[in-house]
Amino acid sequence: MRILCAGDLHIGRSASRLFGNVEPRSVSAAAAWTRIVDTAIARRVDLVALSGDLVDKDNAYFEAIGPLEAGVRRLGEAGIPTVAVAGNHDWSVLPELGRALPAEYCRLLGADGKWERHLVVAASGERLYVDGWSFRAEHVRENPMHTYALGPADAPVLGLLHTDLGATASSYAGTAMHDLHRHPVQMWLLGHIHTPGIRSTQGAPVVLYPGSPQALDPGEPGVHGAWVVQMSPAGVTHIELVPLASARYERLAVDVTGAATTDELRQRLTAAVRSAGQTAAGTSSPLRHLSLRVDVVGSTPLHRTVARQVAAMADDLSLAVQDVAVCVERVEVRTRPAYDLAQLAKGPEDAVAVLAQLIQELEVGRPLDERPELARLVRAVPEALVTAKPYRGLPDLPGEFDDAALCTELASQATLLLDELLLQKETAQ
Numbered sequence: 001m002r003i004l005c006a007g008d009l010h011i012g013r014s015a016s017r018l019f020g021n022v023e024p025r026s027v028s029a030a031a032a033w034t035r036i037v038d039t040a041i042a043r044r045v046d047l048v049a050l051s052g053d054l055v056d057k058d059n060a061y062f063e064a065i066g067p068l069e070a071g072v073r074r075l076g077e078a079g080i081p082t083v084a085v086a087g088n089h090d091w092s093v094l095p096e097l098g099r100a101l102p103a104e105y106c107r108l109l110g111a112d113g114k115w116e117r118h119l120v121v122a123a124s125g126e127r128l129y130v131d132g133w134s135f136r137a138e139h140v141r142e143n144p145m146h147t148y149a150l151g152p153a154d155a156p157v158l159g160l161l162h163t164d165l166g167a168t169a170s171s172y173a174g175t176a177m178h179d180l181h182r183h184p185v186q187m188w189l190l191g192h193i194h195t196p197g198i199r200s201t202q203g204a205p206v207v208l209y210p211g212s213p214q215a216l217d218p219g220e221p222g223v224h225g226a227w228v229v230q231m232s233p234a235g236v237t238h239i240e241l242v243p244l245a246s247a248r249y250e251r252l253a254v255d256v257t258g259a260a261t262t263d264e265l266r267q268r269l270t271a272a273v274r275s276a277g278q279t280a281a282g283t284s285s286p287l288r289h290l291s292l293r294v295d296v297v298g299s300t301p302l303h304r305t306v307a308r309q310v311a312a313m314a315d316d317l318s319l320a321v322q323d324v325a326v327c328v329e330r331v332e333v334r335t336r337p338a339y340d341l342a343q344l345a346k347g348p349e350d351a352v353a354v355l356a357q358l359i360q361e362l363e364v365g366r367p368l369d370e371r372p373e374l375a376r377l378v379r380a381v382p383e384a385l386v387t388a389k390p391y392r393g394l395p396d397l398p399g400e401f402d403d404a405a406l407c408t409e410l411a412s413q414a415t416l417l418l419d420e421l422l423l424q425k426e427t428a429q
Contacts, residue, residue: 007051007191011064015247032214046122051191052087052162076105086134087162132160145179162191243284257298277321362411
């Protein structure tokens with residue numbers, strides 16, 4: 001059975017932090033819902049499953065109910081039923097949708113906060129049970145899995161739940177991964193988290209957060225869309241993310257190491273932004289807007305003036321790449337002075353030379369056990385952190401620290417200190 005999976009539509013909202021000539025409807029959640037319906041019909045799926053927060057709160061009801069109802073009706077007329085659960089945003093709205101449409105078109109599960117099982121039979125005769133639970137209020141502090149007792153079934157089971165996975169103390173129906181794994185369910189489709197991804201481990205049921213199909217702000221980076229899942233009596237046999245978002249957000253690091261002139265700096269930045277646009281345009285045909293947060297990094301003799309040189313990027317740089325409008329939403333500069341670490345390490349025995357020598361040692365790939373003096377220094381850091389006054393009483397410091405991670409972090413902090421010392425020297429001259 002082919003299932004199109006989606007959730008967290010938040011109809012009533014549109015993508016934000018975009019610049020230039022943006023037509024609001026084109027980047028709206030409602031438009032993304034239309035693309036979901038089109039995809040379901042084009043791919044001839046057997047079922048559309050929605051994991052809650054389809055509407056962005058009650059104040060979006062009048063904007064959302066028309067497109068949502070029209071889409072479900074289109075699906076139903078194409079022979080594709082829709083099953084859904086309500087989340088913390090739409091708990092009071094979705095029951096009205098269920099009452100407005102024929103039962104064979106749309107089924108809202110668990111509307112009273114009690115688990116409900118629904119049988120779906122495809123045109124091919126394939127059978128699937130959908131177990132669902134819905135929010136009955138905006139905040140639900142109990143774990144809904146504590147009342148899940150529907151048991152085994154004679155066909156595959158898809159679990160449908162809006163939940164804050166991994167946060168059992170959450171006010172949004174928090175659950176733990178082991179709650180999901182201990183039941184005879186072949187796949188869990190979850191809502192609430194807007195970042196898409198498969199969260200299951202090998203040998204366990206598939207746990208999927210479809211994420212928001214239309215990325216809505218820079219906090220939702222990457223490819224967004226809907227997922228098409230193939231299920232059989234053996235479980236999930238295929239899963240695919242179908243990109244459907246018209247707007248996308250990414251973080252872009254641009255290394256300007258060695259850039260010696262303002263022209264070269266600008267060329268590197270522009271080329272990197274253009275390349276990011278080309279990459280994004282190749283992943284999704286509906287994509288029309290790409291918003292970038294640019295981190296300028298590296299070592300350059302222009303480090304003192306980089307911030308001034310790139311300050312206009314966020315205001316002025318806008319490129320058109322294969323029908324995608326690319327803009328820079330924010331620029332952060334983290335460059336450092338251009339220096340030869342090996343040469344600094346050979347200098348007079350001052351703080352600069354000591355730090356340069358330490359950074360070189362930390363960046364060597366040999367195991368710490370082969371360098372006992374450095375090992376003592378590195379491994380003393382966790383204890384120093386735990387016992388240092390500002391950190392006393394913290395309950396969640398890890399009990400074990402990885403050598404490689406410690407070396408990387410210490411090298412990073414030593415580099416920041418070295419940069420500051422060199423800047424002070426340069427300023428004093």
